[in-house]
Amino acid sequence: MTDFLQVGIRKEINHTLKSQGLIKPTPIQEKTIPLVLEGKDIIAQAQTGTGKTLAFVLPILERIDVSKSDIQALILTPTRELAQQISKEVKKMIENLDDLNVLAVYGGQDVEHQLKKLKGAQHIVVATPGRLLDHIRRGTIDLSTVQMLVLDEADQMLHMGFLPEVEDILYETLSTRQTMLFSATMPNEIKSLAKKYMQSPELVQIKAKTITVDEITQIVIETTDRRKQATLMHILQEERPFLAIIFCRTKIRAKKLQEALISNGYDSDELHGDLTQAKREKAMKKFREAKIQFLVATDVAARGLDVEGVTHVFNYDIPQDVESYVHRIGRTGRAGGKGIAYTLVAPKDMDFLRMIEKGVHQSLEKRVIKGISVPDKEGYEKERKDEIRKSRRFSSTSKNNNKSTEGAKRNKNERRKSKTGSQQRRTR
Structure with missing residues (x-):
């Protein structure tokens, strides 16, 4: 050895x-x-x-x-x-x-x-x-x-x-x-x-350790974007985690969810890039000491986050790559313990879900909470189509915006390179 x-x-x-x-x-x-x-x-x-x-x-x-x-x-x-x-x-x-x-x-x-x-x-x-x-x-x-x-x-x-x-x-x-x-x-x-x-x-x-996935119970909750908040609150009430991290895609969504949790009487705090260093450290200290039960975080803020006793991870927004998914759910089930990871999946997220399942080499357990995560069949189908239509409109708008800014980005990069090239670099 x-x-x-x-x-x-x-x-x-x-x-x-x-x-x-x-x-x-x-x-x-x-x-x-x-x-x-x-x-x-x-x-x-x-x-x-x-x-x-x-x-x-x-x-x-x-x-x-x-x-x-x-x-x-x-x-x-x-x-x-x-x-x-x-x-x-x-x-x-x-x-x-x-x-x-x-x-x-x-x-x-x-x-x-x-x-x-x-x-x-x-x-x-x-x-x-x-x-x-x-x-x-x-x-x-x-x-x-x-x-x-x-x-x-x-x-x-x-x-x-x-x-x-x-x-x-x-x-x-x-x-x-x-x-x-x-x-x-x-x-x-x-x-x-x-x-x-x-x-x-x-x-x-080095291949990723499968232990972080194998020892964690992974559950997918099928829902719609407009029902995510109510669905999460329902699961929190049912599961009653000791300590849990809730991952959001953006700082704005993390702030909004944090406000909703506080207004519903949950002991939680937020962790994202808009906070001062002092506030981030204060939030982490309270979470490590279990003075708060929930931490609402973005991926960037949670890099390197390692806290003992995290029993649950909630993907309020589905991660958009396999590595981020493994990193997120790996925050629970530490030191050989068991953990539970819930991922809330809206209709527009299905491609990401399939990619994650392929990446972790397993089909994840899928559940619906009738009347909470989904309405009746007819209502769900309407919400599903509405969200997919909205997602496609947003994607089309984003592409047009990206095209209009490409020239500006090129000019900025050229100016930076010109400035850097004019400087004397140390090449000892």
Whole structure:
């Protein structure tokens, strides 16, 4: 049996791992750590829950030279929550290491506090793109000494529109840096990014753990969009979850549902990008301590969300890809426990449902709640046709709007590229 010492991790860190019950590396850790220690560029495809954070954190810690006060490793993440989670993980691992420092840099923090910390030795920086660029423009952070760069949740980073920011940050680093890219999926944008900025990268692919799906009871409730709210309230009353996360597609829908839950007497809070960092942290603290029963969240805000005791997950809006579905329902059934995931499906969502069933290799149990999730047969058919018609109208309008904005986007990209090209880039 391979242990952490055999893959190149020193005794001090191995002792810390053992104290946390981590004895054997996960597949992603076993394959990735030796390659990173050799200094190779890495493209790792792995889902949440496979142990990918330690797959890059552990070898980075091995290669940091504490005699130098420069920033030697940079870890980029799409969200504040993920930046916080990774920095906490690093701090756990350096308990038995002297003089090794890590700093989290993300929006919502006090800038002056960050500036004060940046004046000291910071060997590892975990950051979101926006706040990091803010420091670069202020001249308060220098990335020219970065030897190891990690892009974590790279697909989410690009999905959120961070590609220009990521490229601007890459231009600030040495071309000889070691680059590690971790992503759940491999869209063409990821491949283009790798081809442009990485040197002969090694590809590591780990299949998603089926345990997160197998140990969770998955139920589909057939309904219509206008009946979703009443349907959810009915299920909450029947199921009485201990702790539950309710996923919505957009911030607006999360806000609206949160207001409805509060007005119906439920102890709940919301988690999405429109909230200040202080409010997000407050909501998470209350949920972790079970002071509230429900958390209404969007996908982006819930990246890296890991709370013990979550008994139920509700997909108020169906996820539009398999990875997001697995990530969402994986918030319950943690640590070998059982969990329940309900997905509310409107007629316009059927293509997404079929895609999810194909992705998880099973047909999900389907139910209707007569008089609640669906009306009588004739009424349901009318609502179904109305929603499909509305969905098609919206899709057609969106396509026209996209065409009208393509020229503007091209001009914006050309201006940005021209501006960036005129700047002197570090290519040491």
